[in-house]
Each structure stands twice: as structure tokens, then as C-alpha cells.
Amino acid sequence: MTATNSFLPPEPVVVQPRQRPVIAIDGPAGAGKSTLAAHLARTFGFLNLETGAMYRALALKAIENDYGFDEEESLLDLAAKTRIKLEPQHEGNCVTLDGMDVSRRIRDKDVTSGASQISVHPRLRAWMVDEQRALGQAGGVVMEGRDIGTAVFPDAEVKIFLDAAPEVRGNRRYQQNPGTPGQSNVTESALVEEMRERDARDRNRIESPLKPASDAVILDSTNLSLEQVLAAAEEIVRQHLPTPK
């Protein structure tokens, strides 16, 4: 797979010590990582890279080509023939799969579940991690996902693990997307249940399970407003970056 970012120089990239910091945002589904990552990227003048979109785009390609989510070898072959591009925008990323804009389609329920299922495969994860390191190697990025602070950039200058109680995450998701295509008939309790299932898979997989890095700052947003979360995270970044913009 070629995951590219139009702001980065063309391959081959000479690997050098990065000039600018990496901000790693990890946490479970629905914790508000995307909103937070977009906000921090705007505030500090960084690129915002959403790694979950890469797992989602590959899951979509698997669906379109009738590949099973448990077929690691075939998924790796498929990945090698796939071009995924993340383009940071004001809010989140525009995601293209082999040149097609799939930014909306990858949010559908079948893709959401598929992304979580394919993400358990160790060799596929190793592939994704390599791609993500290449995307962020110059620094100046807010990278959001499940394993950024533990596996992709264990040396990230700032690590935030954003968490919230499952009911709160399910409720927020439901309030945000009551009429999202592919989710229009989903009740709030079904959404919470789905989230619990995905969390359990993400937290219990053998390879890079979702967990805070030992040096991550844990930000629990269960009882915080969005404004409070953004302010708290900004403060964390300012404390860790020597010369914030």
C-alpha cells in the first residue's frame, strides 16, 4: 500500500532525525480524538493525520473485493496493490482509495467493524506502522490512532491518551451522527454495544493492543465539556513543547 500525504516530499525519503515534534493522540472509539487532533493541529500549525482512516480504507477495499477480514495473507497482498492517501483538512482528513474520495463511505458500519477486525493481524499492523512512520517522519504532525504513542512513535514529544466512559462515548457519537448513512436505524444502545465490542477487540488483540503508553498523559473526558477537553489538551501540549507556536 502506498499511503501518501501531499504535503510530504516524494519518495524515496531520506530518513533523518525529525526537525519538528510529534503529538500522539490515542484512545478508544468515540472519545473525541479526531476533534481534538484537528484542534491541536490548527492551534500549533501541525498536520493532522488520522491513522484509523488507513485501516478503514483497506477494510473498504477488502469488502469491495470480497476478501475475508480474517485472511491476513490475502489482505497483505491487497495492501501492496492499494493506494491510500490522507489529506489533512480543516476538520479531519480527506481520504482517497486508489484515487477515489472515500471520506464518507469509510464511516459506514460495515467498514467500521471491518477496520477493527483487520487491525488484529500483526503483519498488517507492521505494514501500517511503517507507512505511518514514513508519513510522520518529518514531524510537525498530530497523529491520531490506537498505537501511536506505544508503537508508531514511542519517542513522540507529546502523548495524550483520551478516554471516556463507554456510555458517554456512545451518546456523543449518537448525538453527532443520528442520521449518518449506514447508521440511520441505529439506536443509542446498539451504538454503545457496538462500541463495547470494538473496544474489547482493540484492547485485547495480541499485537499493539489499545493501552496508554507508560509516559502518556491520560485525559478522561467523561465529565468534561468539549471546550474543557480542548483547553486541557492545549495545556498538556504547551507543557511538553519547548517553543509552541
Ligand code: DC
Ligand atoms: O480511529 P478509528 O475508529 O477510525 O479506527 C478504526 C479501527 O482501526 C479501530 O477499531 C482500530 C483500528 N486502528 C488501529 O488498530 N490502530 C490505529 N492506529 C488506528 C486505528
